[in-house]
Each structure stands twice: as C-alpha cells, then as structure tokens.
C-alpha cells in the first residue's frame with residue numbers, strides 16, 4: 434500500500450498492535466486516513482499486522498515513528514500504565530493523539546499530560562469507544578433531541594468474563610487494574626450525562642477466580658456516585674466469572690431514568706429501548722454487527738474506532754475541539770481513583786478533594 438497521502442488525508446501511526454488492530458482496520462477503510470506506520474516492540478506482531486492490512490511500514494522504536502513527518506496523529510494502544518508517557522511523547526513530537534481508555538491510570542502524571550497538551554496545541558481524543566457504539570450513540574442523541582425531562586438516576590454496568598485477558602503478561606502485573614481498564618466504560622457513560630460527580634462510595638473485591646489466575650487487584654466492583662446536582666448513579670462490573678446469557682442481559686448497559694421517560698442502551702444485541710410520554714419502543718442495530726465486529730467473535734469492535742477516527746479527522750480539518758478530551762478524560766480517571774480509595778478506606782471520597790491533592794482543582798468548576 435502506498436504511503437503517499439492523498440490531498441486532505443491525515444497520516445496515522447499506530448502504537449501497540451493488539452487492540453491497535455481495530456484502529457488500523459478503521460484507518461485503512463477510511464478515505465480520510467492513510468495508515469503510515471505501525472509500531473510495537475513485538476516484531477512478529479508488526480509483521481502479522483502488516484500482512485493482515487497489506488501495509489509495509491513498521492518500526493520497533495516509538496521515537497522513530499514520532500520522527501516520521503507523514504504522521505499527523507498517533508493512536509496509542511499500549512498497556513494502561515504506559516499511556517501517560519506515550520501521550521506526552523507524541524504531543525512533544527507535535528502529533529495529535531487518539532489514546533484508548535483508560536486515558537491514564539492514576540492522577541500522578543495528570544498535570545504533566547495537561548502541560549504537554551497545552552504546550553503542543555495539538556488535539557487529544559480519549560478513545561472511549563462505547564460512546565461511538567450505535568445503541569449508546571442513539572441513546573445520547575435521543576436524550577438531547579427529545580424532552581425526557583430532568584434526569585432522576587443513571588445505572589451503568591459492564592460485566593464480562595475476561596479471564597482470557599489474564600494470559601497477557603501485563604495483566605498479571607501490579608500495574609494492571611480492572612477498575613481503570615474496564616470500569617472506565619460505564620464510568621464514562623455516567624459522566625457523559627452527569628459530568629460533575631461530587632462524591633463516590635462503594636466496594637471492590639478480588640474473586641477466587643481472579644486470585645487463582647494471578648490477578649493482583651480487584652475484579653468485582655459496585656459503586657454509587659452522587660452528581661453535584663444531587664442525581665445518584667450506580668456503576669458496576671465483574672471480570673472473572675461467567676456473564677448472564679445474552680437473551681437476558683447485555684453485559685454492558687446504560688439506563689437513564691428521567692421525569693418524562695426512561696431509556697436503556699445495550700451492548701448486546703445492539704439494542705436501544707425507551708419509554709417516552711407513556712409510549713414504549715425498541716430499536717435494534719443488529720444489522721451493524723459486521724460493521725462493529727470485523728474479526729470474528731466480539732473481542733475487537735473496530736466499528737467504534739471507525740466512528741471515532743472519522744470524528745477526530747473532522748475536528749482536525751475544521752479546527753474543532755474533540756470530546757472526550759484530555760481534561761474530561763482525566764476527571765474520569767479521578768472518578769475511578771475515588772472509587773479505588775473509597776473501597777480501600779470504607780469512606781466516601783469527594784472528587785474535588787482528590788483533584789486538589791494533585792493541584793487539579795481547576796478541572797471542575799464546583
């Protein structure tokens with residue numbers, strides 16, 4: 434495949450070629466993008482991805498990829514604890530960034546990341562993929578377009594039997610936490626509707642299955658959140674045990690309860706149901722299954738990445754601000770860190786107090 438960008442195209446460099454496979458697939462299918470180079474420290478994987486997508490350019494050295502002037506945007510898909518460094522390096526090289534969730538995995542480096550964003554003037558999109566999945570997109574658009582009334586409560590959860598994930602060496606390291614890697618999905622969905630979370634409380638547990646497989650941190654979570662406007666929300670997830678059959682549950686869901694209506698967006702089977710002004714309805718996006726899940730099974734969901742790289746391409750071309758951005762991503766990380774502290778201490782944790790500890794109080798207004 435030629436590395437020549439056509440007029441108006443953006444050059445993409447992809448770092449981390451496990452989940453990075455999805456953004457490569459999105460890039461090669463989009464007229465807005467040219468996939469210029471791949472990078473992973475695993476050379477066999479670099480070769481495999483080049484073969485899979487008929488690409489020729491890869492490097493084992495991230496610094497070398499950052500020097501490539503044909504690359505405008507770096508997609509970052511390395512293990513969670515490396516994101517802060519990789520984001521900062523990309524910004525310092527003058528590249529726009531798409532970084533998968535969790536944006537970072539604690540607040541220690543948050544100010545460094547924000548400083549790098551500020552200095553670079555580049556755009557950052559946090560790849561909160563669920564926001565770009567049809568049922569969740571539809572729920573959001575519907576909520577904005579129709580008069581559902583005031584929000585009464587939100588429930589969001591993400592349950593998955595992710596024991597297979599623990600075969601990855603970094604997943605059994607002390608740095609790996611499902612709280613950031615997975616609760617970032619329902620946590621972000623709640624923040625989409627309730628951006629200002631005031632306080633968090635809840636419990637976390639490391640199950641026997643997780644312990645037996647060498648997991649170091651909890652795999653089971655139930656939290657309640659209080660919005661600054663008083664609206665309560667609930668976030669849950671379990672990652673080392675079987676899930677409820679899809680005919681009864683969707684593994685990931687977001688339920689909005691409002692004065693005039695209620696809606697539920699379901700990951701499986703790409704469903705959206707609502708009741709508005711007394712009328713119930715259900716929509717399905719099942720016909721998009723092949724668009725979202727391109728590699729067989731349901732473990733890579735490239736359609737979400739297709740939606741978000743085309744979205745950030747438009748933002749770059751029109752000089753618009755993409756969301757969720759670095760600031761929003763960092764407050765979501767603060768919510769997860771508050772969850773972690775609440776379950777360790779047995780006390781509710783205020784987001785403002787936590788942000789103040791890191792000098793980040795400017796990220797929230799109240």
Ligand SMILES: NC(=O)c1ccc[n+]([C@@H]2O[C@H](COP(=O)([O-])OP(=O)(O)OC[C@H]3O[C@@H](n4cnc5c(N)ncnc54)[C@H](O)[C@@H]3O)[C@@H](O)[C@H]2O)c1
Nearest residue numbers: 449450451452473474475510511512513533534535562601
């Ligand atoms: N829905 C989603 O958005 C979604 C889904 C799955 C994973 N993810 C995220 O994607 C990231 C990667 O997860 P994964 O499942 O692909 O893990 P993975 O272990 O399969 O892939 C990570 C890759 O990064 C490479 N790597 C690590 N350090 C590197 C370095 N310094 N330079 C170059 N390459 C390096 C590894 O060799 C590996 O191939 C994680 O942050 C995870 O949370 C997001």
